[in-house]
Amino acid sequence: MEQRIERILPKVQKPARYTGGEYGEIMKNKDEVDVRFALCFPDTYEIGMSNLGLRILYGVLNKMDGVWCERVFEPWRDMAEEMRKEGIPLYALESGDPVKDFDIIGFSVGYEMSYLGILDMLDLAGIPLRSADRKELTPIVFAGGTCMYNPEPIADFIDLAVIGEGEEADAEITELYRKAKQEGWSKAQFLNEAAKIQGIYVPSLYDIEYNEDGTIKSINPKGDAPAVVTKRIIENLDESYFPTDTIVPSTEIVHDRTVLELFRGCVRGCRFCQAGYVYRPIRRKKCETLVKQGIEALKNSGYEEISLSSLSTSDYKELTGLCDGLLEWCEPRKVSLSLPSLRADNFSMDLMKKVQKVRKSGLTFAPEAGSQRMRDVINKNVTEEDILNSCRTAFEGGWSSVKLYFMMGLPTETDEDIIAIADLAFKVLNTWKKYATNKARGVKITVSTSCFVPKPMSPFQWEAQDSMEEFLRKQQLLKDNMRSKAISYSWHDSTVSFIEAVLALGDRRLAPVLESVFKRTGGLAAWEEFFSEEAWNESFAENGVDPHFYANREKGKDEILPWSMISAGVKTEHLWEERERSRRAEITPDCRNQCANCGARKLSKEGRCDE
Amino acid sequence: MSKCRIRFEKTGRAKYISHLDLMRTFQHAFIRSGIKIKHTEGFNPHPYISMALPLQLGCESVCEVLDIQIEDNMSPKSVPAKLNPWLPEGIRAISAALPINKVGLLKYVRCSVTIVYDDAKAEERKAAVEELFARESLVIMKKTKRGFGELDLAPNVSEVSVETVSDTELKITALVSAVEPTVNPSNLLDAITQNAPEIAPDFAKYMRLEVYDSSMKPFM
Incomplete structure (x- = not known):
């Protein structure tokens, strides 16, 4: 390790985040490698190492001959300050080499609030922030991840974006880069070739024209860039790479366990949910693949917990068989099984007992809205009866703590819908009173509300977000209507949700705003302690950008949206149709009951979905 | 069941692993190695590991002492060879034997x-x-x-x-x-x-x- 780094480590918190050297880390001989890939996560080590996508890409890229992919995370404030003071540039964990000397710098961007992290990391690395200021082929800076369904707010900073699943596209970009480097291409030549690969969006190849009212007049592709970039998917998850041999951090991370991905996509079609639309079509892994990979990953890591992760885990068709298959191995070895995100309509005693076998944790349900009308608007096909029945099952099974998640500010929401949240929580409390088998322990019902953020590629992409004042009023209204001390209520800060909406729905005119905010606050914007409303307001004003134009304005059906050059495979007409149905509080059956013909199955060569 | 005292070193980058994290690192490494060791009692059992003298963060060592109890009939002497391939860089068991001294x-x-x-x-x-x-x-x-x-x-x-x-x-x-x-x-x-x-x-x-x-x- 470099002397200068060793000197600052004793001064910072949790230095093990900055050293590398964990079990399972991949080391290669620099002389036998011709492409150095810096896989960057614009948030802390603890968050980034908990990200399954990052681990998948790390494995995929390192399986390539002549490619060495290393990890880079955003340092905490104390470390970043020491590094800047000592002039130590951002380095990769495996080799300790400066990121600026790498060939490809790829960011995994899962949430809008990490955009400042990209700027922070580029700045720490000593790399110019703007793509236009990086004239040479090396390094190529790109981004992938869920946020790239609207890459526009960071369009000026990245050379290209990978839309959709990155396992194949990242490798193709890497191969193309290798060719470009060998043949001495210019950056422009490389980007023009890259734009021909499906799923690759090169922002500099699109000119955006605006109307006088600030809306987009036209999006004009140049060179070989396609008019619409369609996302990439992995067709067969059973055959694609899954990291069973992965890094085991030497310091505690957020999800310190084995994570198994059951399927991609979701059959439900909740209208607020971006993930539910952009991960279509539904592709599941076979039960036997999962049992095999799960056991292998547990053996290789030594973890004592395995989590079954997907958008709606309880919708996995062979869940019982999967749990049985895993538990047969896990139980005698005292390894516990956990299921996140249970749906309130198919939660069963049987399933509960399986999870309970090794360890019992709290239960979380997400009704998302309090009234049936509101749940129909968002197409959350769950009834009050479903929710109360699930709670009854839980209370009868000995659970005494239930968390209920709701959203505020959903389209067409009235005060009655807000008060209905309090009513529902009260009914859950009464269910406990009636059915709890162990009342001596008391009951804890936690209600949390988040602020609805309209997201690109969802049926609510045209919606306006509630104003901050309205959120505050609704939060107070709900608080005033809570009727029992056994029910506690917590809510999300609406300021952060407002900025999230601006960034989710924004366009490339936000680039100077991001730079201004970064200058004022630095990175780690997803962390409450570093978030500054003032800094955002000043930066919007300084750059003449009206944030309400993006967040609080309802968009017209025919308006060209900033992400109109991107396609997640779902037809825009389908999204609009769903929006219209929401206005009539009309539900759409889930994909298993009836295919809504959203268009996503065409992404699969055989036109398959959920088989 | 056999008591076993391991002497190990913690050098290089591993010196930045804190005491608590080191315990966890060993727990995972024992599971990976297949060496069956006694678990803690209670609802949330973990492999039982005890270190005689916690090492300060940032300090290297070539003389750390770790106590475990082996559940199967394995001789303590064979522990280092079986455990070392599963440890992260910088942590290495040097020797192992029945404990002589009380902690x-x-x-x-x-x-x-x-x-x-x-x-x-x-x-x-x-x-x-x-x-x-x-x-x-x-x-x-x-x-x-x-x-x-x-x-x-x-x-x-x-x-x-x-x-x-x-x-x-x-x-x-x-x-x-x-x-x-x-x-x-x-x-x-x-x-x-x-x-x-x-x-x-x-x-x-x-x-x-x-x-x-x-x-x-x-x-x-």
């Missing part, structure tokens, strides 16, 4: 502090460092559970030697009290910075070299 008998630690002077005038300061550690009283302010307290190092630090490693480095080796009071290698640096700030170094590196029982036999 409470661990009394002394031999350690080294390598102090670095960027101006390459290490040799010039050697005499001053030697003089400092020869004093009859060497009081430092030390962080305790209840805030700051005074500790006189003189009666708890002995066999001090100072050696010139290079133009920039002096290596201080000493025998220090392990418990009641605990003297950490970094306390030797505190002695310099607090009592002779004029020879305070630019950087220091720490290493535990050996642990002893009350009769100065290596703790086994």
Whole structure:
């Protein structure tokens, strides 16, 4: 390790985040490698190492001959300050080499609030922030991840974006880069070739024209860039790479366990949910693949917990068989099984007992809205009866703590819908009173509300977000209507949700705003302690950008949206149709009951979905 | 069931793994290795691991002591070879055997502090460092559970030697009290910075070299 780094480590918190050297880390001989890939996560080590996508890409890229992919995370404030003071540039964990000397710098961007992290990391690395200021082929800076369904707010900073699943596209970009480097291409030549690969969006190849009212007049592709970039998917998850041999951090991370991905996509079609639309079509892994990979990953890591992760885990068709298959191995070895995100309509005693076998944790349900009308608007096909029945099952099974998640500010929401949240929580409390088998322990019902953020590629992409004042009023209204001390209520800060909406729905005119905010606050914007409303307001004003134009304005059906050059495979007409149905509080059956013909199955060569 | 005491080293990048994280790292490594060890009781059982003397963050060591109980009929001697492939860089089991001493008998630690002077005038300061550690009283302010307290190092630090490693480095080796009071290698640096700030170094590196029982036999 470099002397200068060793000197600052004793001064910072949790230095093990900055050293590398964990079990399972991949080391290669620099002389036998011709492409150095810096896989960057614009948030802390603890968050980034908990990200399954990052681990998948790390494995995929390192399986390539002549490619060495290393990890880079955003340092905490104390470390970043020491590094800047000592002039130590951002380095990769495996080799300790400066990121600026790498060939490809790829960011995994899962949430809008990490955009400042990209700027922070580029700045720490000593790399110019703007793509236009990086004239040479090396390094190529790109981004992938869920946020790239609207890459526009960071369009000026990245050379290209990978839309959709990155396992194949990242490798193709890497191969193309290798060719470009060998043949001495210019950056422009490389980007023009890259734009021909499906799923690759090169922002500099699109000119955006605006109307006088600030809306987009036209999006004009140049060179070989396609008019619409369609996302990439992995067709067969059973055959694609899954990291069973992965890094085991030497310091505690957020999800310190084995994570198994059951399927991609979701059959439900909740209208607020971006993930539910952009991960279509539904592709599941076979039960036997999962049992095999799960056991292998547990053996290789030594973890004592395995989590079954997907958008709606309880919708996995062979869940019982999967749990049985895993538990047969896990139980005698005292390894516990956990299921996140249970749906309130198919939660069963049987399933509960399986999870309970090794360890019992709290239960979380997400009704998302309090009234049936509101749940129909968002197409959350769950009834009050479903929710109360699930709670009854839980209370009868000995659970005494239930968390209920709701959203505020959903389209067409009235005060009655807000008060209905309090009513529902009260009914859950009464269910406990009636059915709890162990009342001596008391009951804890936690209600949390988040602020609805309209997201690109969802049926609510045209919606306006509630104003901050309205959120505050609704939060107070709900608080005033809570009727029992056994029910506690917590809510999300609406300021952060407002900025999230601006960034989710924004366009490339936000680039100077991001730079201004970064200058004022630095990175780690997803962390409450570093978030500054003032800094955002000043930066919007300084750059003449009206944030309400993006967040609080309802968009017209025919308006060209900033992400109109991107396609997640779902037809825009389908999204609009769903929006219209929401206005009539009309539900759409889930994909298993009836295919809504959203268009996503065409992404699969055989036109398959959920088989 | 057999008790087993492992001697291991923690060097290089691994010195930044904290005590709690190290426990977890070993728990995972034992599971990976397939060595079956006794678990803790209770609702959330974990492999039972005990370390005689927690090591300060940032300090290297070639003499760490770890106690476990092996559940199957494996001989303690075969543990290092079976465990080492599953440990992260810098952590390596050196030997393992049935414990001889009770944990409470661990009394002394031999350690080294390598102090670095960027101006390459290490040799010039050697005499001053030697003089400092020869004093009859060497009081430092030390962080305790209840805030700051005074500790006189003189009666708890002995066999001090100072050696010139290079133009920039002096290596201080000493025998220090392990418990009641605990003297950490970094306390030797505190002695310099607090009592002779004029020879305070630019950087220091720490290493535990050996642990002893009350009769100065290596703790086994």
